[in-house]
Amino acid sequence: MVSKKAGKQRQAQTDAPVHVRRKRMRSRLISDEPDLQSIRSVTIRVGDTVEVLRGDFGFPNSVKAEARGKRLGQSRGRSGVKSTIVGVDTKSGFVYVDGVTMTTSDGKEEALPIHPSNLVVTKLYDGDPLRIKRITERSNGGAAE
Helix, strand or coil, X not given: CCCCCHXXXXXXXXXXXXXXXXXXXXXXXXXXXXXXXXXXXXXXXXXXXXXXXCCCCCCCCCCCCCCCCHHHCCCCCCCCXXXXXXXXXXXXXXXXXXXXXXXXXXXXXXXEEECHXXXXXXXXXXXXXXHHHHHHHHHXXXXXX
């Protein structure tokens, strides 16, 4: 029997194998394609085009590129960053988006990790036709063409 205790639930999430943790890294899918209208969320992967909805890069400041976000004392902008995913860290459960960086104290640019729940997938990576086929089959209720 699976435990109902919250602490054991969190521990099970932490101790889960990598292939299970990878499948849990999902984001909402919003697409104009009619084949994908019934799909709510997809497993995130490198190459997908996403929009950052939350955090400092969900509302970038349009005045200064250096200092963004409310946390840094700037006013919030109107739109989120739209870019592609360049990395997925399964162990920590975070993804890295192109153009979402921060400057370290020694002046280097470092990618900022973002949780997949704070992203919306706007376009799927089309380099993997098998993945697209599986997703469209899921949207059609398993009906093959």
